[in-house]
Amino acid sequence: MMIEFRPMKLRSSPKLRDVARAAGVSLATASRALSEPGLVREDTREHVRNVATMLGYVPHGAARALATRRSRTVGAVFPPVDNPIFAAATQALAHELAGAGYTLLLATHEYDPEAEVAATRALLERGVDGLVLIGLDHSPALYQLLGQSGVPYELTWSLDPAGYHHCVGVAHRLASVRVTQHLLDLGHREFAVIAGVTAHNDRARERLAGVREALAARGIELRADRVSEAEFSIPQGRRAFVGLLERAPGFTALVCGNDTLALGALAECVRRGLRVPQELSVAGFDDIDMAAEITPSLTTVHVPASDIGRLAGSRMLARLAGRQVPTVEEVRADLVVRASTGRAPN
Amino acid sequence: MMIEFRPMKLRSSPKLRDVARAAGVSLATASRALSEPGLVREDTREHVRNVATMLGYVPHGAARALATRRSRTVGAVFPPVDNPIFAAATQALAHELAGAGYTLLLATHEYDPEAEVAATRALLERGVDGLVLIGLDHSPALYQLLGQSGVPYELTWSLDPAGYHHCVGVAHRLASVRVTQHLLDLGHREFAVIAGVTAHNDRARERLAGVREALAARGIELRADRVSEAEFSIPQGRRAFVGLLERAPGFTALVCGNDTLALGALAECVRRGLRVPQELSVAGFDDIDMAAEITPSLTTVHVPASDIGRLAGSRMLARLAGRQVPTVEEVRADLVVRASTGRAPN
DNA sequence: GCGCCAGATGAAAACGCTTGCAAAGGCTAT
DNA sequence: ATAGCCTTTGCAAGCGTTTTCATCTGGCGC
Numbered sequence: 044m045m046i047e048f049r050p051m052k053l054r055s056s057p058k059l060r061d062v063a064r065a066a067g068v069s070l071a072t073a074s075r076a077l078s079e080p081g082l083v084r085e086d087t088r089e090h091v092r093n094v095a096t097m098l099g100y101v102p103h104g105a106a107r108a109l110a111t112r113r114s115r116t117v118g119a120v121f122p123p124v125d126n127p128i129f130a131a132a133t134q135a136l137a138h139e140l141a142g143a144g145y146t147l148l149l150a151t152h153e154y155d156p157e158a159e160v161a162a163t164r165a166l167l168e169r170g171v172d173g174l175v176l177i178g179l180d181h182s183p184a185l186y187q188l189l190g191q192s193g194v195p196y197e198l199t200w201s202l203d204p205a206g207y208h209h210c211v212g213v214a215h216r217l218a219s220v221r222v223t224q225h226l227l228d229l230g231h232r233e234f235a236v237i238a239g240v241t242a243h244n245d246r247a248r249e250r251l252a253g254v255r256e257a258l259a260a261r262g263i264e265l266r267a268d269r270v271s272e273a274e275f276s277i278p279q280g281r282r283a284f285v286g287l288l289e290r291a292p293g294f295t296a297l298v299c300g301n302d303t304l305a306l307g308a309l310a311e312c313v314r315r316g317l318r319v320p321q322e323l324s325v326a327g328f329d330d331i332d333m334a335a336e337i338t339p340s341l342t343t344v345h346v347p348a349s350d351i352g353r354l355a356g357s358r359m360l361a362r363l364a365g366r367q368v369p370t371v372e373e374v375r376a377d378l379v380v381r382a383s384t385g386r387a388p389n
Numbered sequence: 390m391m392i393e394f395r396p397m398k399l400r401s402s403p404k405l406r407d408v409a410r411a412a413g414v415s416l417a418t419a420s421r422a423l424s425e426p427g428l429v430r431e432d433t434r435e436h437v438r439n440v441a442t443m444l445g446y447v448p449h450g451a452a453r454a455l456a457t458r459r460s461r462t463v464g465a466v467f468p469p470v471d472n473p474i475f476a477a478a479t480q481a482l483a484h485e486l487a488g489a490g491y492t493l494l495l496a497t498h499e500y501d502p503e504a505e506v507a508a509t510r511a512l513l514e515r516g517v518d519g520l521v522l523i524g525l526d527h528s529p530a531l532y533q534l535l536g537q538s539g540v541p542y543e544l545t546w547s548l549d550p551a552g553y554h555h556c557v558g559v560a561h562r563l564a565s566v567r568v569t570q571h572l573l574d575l576g577h578r579e580f581a582v583i584a585g586v587t588a589h590n591d592r593a594r595e596r597l598a599g600v601r602e603a604l605a606a607r608g609i610e611l612r613a614d615r616v617s618e619a620e621f622s623i624p625q626g627r628r629a630f631v632g633l634l635e636r637a638p639g640f641t642a643l644v645c646g647n648d649t650l651a652l653g654a655l656a657e658c659v660r661r662g663l664r665v666p667q668e669l670s671v672a673g674f675d676d677i678d679m680a681a682e683i684t685p686s687l688t689t690v691h692v693p694a695s696d697i698g699r700l701a702g703s704r705m706l707a708r709l710a711g712r713q714v715p716t717v718e719e720v721r722a723d724l725v726v727r728a729s730t731g732r733a734p735n
Numbered sequence: 736g737c738g739c740c741a742g743a744t745g746a747a748a749a750c751g752c753t754t755g756c757a758a759a760g761g762c763t764a765t
Numbered sequence: 766a767t768a769g770c771c772t773t774t775g776c777a778a779g780c781g782t783t784t785t786c787a788t789c790t791g792g793c794g795c
Contacts, residue, residue, distance in 0.1 A: 056538070058781060069745045074783060084743060099537055104515045105454035106781030109750045114451060116494075116515065123480050125695075130476040134469050137497050146511055148462075149495045151483050165492055169450045169462065191445055192402070277682045310682045333679060336623045336656045349471075404751060415775045420753060430773060452751035455780045 118166030132352030139356030156182040213376035219253025230387035231296035235269040239300035280307020302327035320385030339382035412440040464512030478698030485702030502528040559722035565599025576733035577642035581615040585646035626653020648673035666731030685728035
């Protein structure tokens with residue numbers, strides 16, 4: 044069991060010069076036959092290609108990258124992709140890129156600005172042709188790095204209000220306002236919020252701000268003890284909910300910074316026999332798959348994560364191909380009313 | 390909005406020779422100061438490093454890769470990472486690799502052998518130092534590619550019975566046997582199965598085989614019309630369950646190929662008012678986060694996806710560092726009994 | 736039949752880094 | 766002092782492509 048199997052390559056893998064030699068053409072012609080088909084006579088081209096496959100030739104990306112100054116590689120600096128919405132975006136992005144012969148270099152960080160810079164630097168060193176990041180909240184060092192590296196980048200999920208950075212995302216605050224208005228329309232006046240961790244996270248901040256804004260517009264203030272921040276996970280959502288219940292009970296509407304937190308709260312409701320939506324209305328954000336399936340199904344905002352990933356990819360590809368794209372591209376994030384929200388009790 | 394912002398690099402990014410020149414040393418010394426610290430006198434080294442950061446020097450990975458024939462990059466060829474268990478593994482893998490200065494190149498495919506080969510080839514061209522794949526079920530072309538490329542690879546999730554390939558995973562069949570025995574012990578005799586799609590998927594096949602095996606051991610045969618295959622998603626799980634109910638009702642135990650399918654079945658039970666586990670016991674596989682949170686909580690097999698990802702990473706790193714690792718490494722997949730399984734009715 | 740031109744090919748110079756080898760300097764041991 | 770050794774540095778040869786420029790065809794119009 045401990046024997047290391049070393050598949051020995053009798054002759055180290057064939058280079059382009061081997062192909063050229065075997066095909067009886069020059070290095071230049073061989074190169075062109077494989078990557079610039081138009082420049083070489085058809086029969087030579089086919090011949091070279093046949094020889095190449097015969098030999099099992101695999102181009103050496105690093106050498107090519109060195110010569111062309113293009114790696115056909117795009118980097119993504121993402122928070123943990125075990126968050127389903129980032130996973131969906133990653134998937135869509137990788138798929139979109141692959142379609143154009145690009146490969147995704149993935150670096151993740153745990154919402155830590157330092158780590159994010161390090162990860163970005165690593166990708167830059169790998170020579171990525173472009174970079175996809177999440178949100179607007181990045182350390183100055185990160186932005187500086189992006190600037191001086193000169194690689195095109197797309198910020199996703201959020202929209203740059205200044206319209207300075209290329210970005211594709213949704214209007215978190217506005218969507219959050221709509222959720223809150225929906226609850227207000229149902230007669231709710233006592234609100235509580237479980238927000239995502241707002242540090243280094245503009246989405247979480249904007250969503251929270253949206254709730255405040257909508258309430259303020261109707262002259263309602265969100266009590267400080269009715270706001271709790273929680274890290275992304277069901278248990279944390281549950282914990283935060285319990286905390287709110289103990290600290291400041293009496294709210295009839297609970298707005299959550301994302302569906303996972305809402306699921307946690309919902310689970311706790313079930314355990315306590317708290318009826319949703321009769322006694323408490325709960326709203327989430329993101330519309331993950333589970334949101335529609337759970338009972339009661341979750342009222343939430345549909346954030347088209349896959350679309351964002353796909354769009355980020357296609358925008359990047361367009362820019363790499365020299366085409367222009369609108370600097371900021373907004374995708375819709377609609378309110379999806381389901382069964383977890385209802386009229387305020389009495 | 391349509392103006393393309395082109396951060397112009399007044400002087401194209403500094404090369405190592407610029408650093409060397411600015412520091413007053415040779416190219417060789419500059420190189421060593423940055424990447425072979427031991428070989429250069431401390432003060433020169435520090436001086437060079439300072440100059441490098443002053444200039445904002447970023448090493449050119451492709452050039453380095455070309456010279457060293459190492460890319461410090463590991464490729465992963467995964468099915469869609471929006472499957473939470475693969476997402477978790479991806480996350481853990483990326484994290485583990487990053488810790489050692491390696492970056493993950495991610496290629497995904499939709500369970501399509503052709504696409505898998507293409508993706509692998511793309512990664513190989515990018516010069517990955519190692520490769521991580523899922524499962525054992527791969528086209529001969531894929532294995533051939535792996536063989537002739539000579540890069541080390543780790544197969545994850547499954548265990549190679551022949552002990553030929555390096556792999557880290559769980560014993561799916563055995564775990565499946567245990568689930569089934571658990572249900573048998575509860576008095577169930579009428580079984581149905583919603584399996585994952587078994588084509589090109591040894592995990593799905595093994596899990597299904599495990600059920601058959603356990604039943605056979607007690608002289609029970611699994612009726613063909615009590616087996617349904619479904620693609621990975623809640624709605625598909627629901628659909629498959631409905632199909633079973635219509636086609637061959639009367640079963641009291643439902644074994645699902647993974648938790649997501651089980652969640653779909655459970656959702657349908659709720660809708661139909663079918664009481665779980667009083668009227669029907671449902672078991673899943675994987676133990677995704679939701680499994681513990683849903684009501685009733687789901688009996689399942691805990692597959693430590695993160696551990697697998699992490700282990701695959703550390704094993705790969707070890708091999709890249711020239712150390713040996715056991716060819717096959719099994720991780721435990723324990724049965725987790727929760728509330729969705731109970732005694733067979735009457 | 737001659738000069739030209741377009742198309743096809745080749746020679747060789749990058750691309751930016753690492754590294755084997757050799758030289759130079761500063762020691763210690765004699 | 767001198768020989769020999771170790772440490773530190775520099776020179777230059779790659780690493781495997783792409784790509785510019787020049788060369789060489791053959792075919793065309795006149």
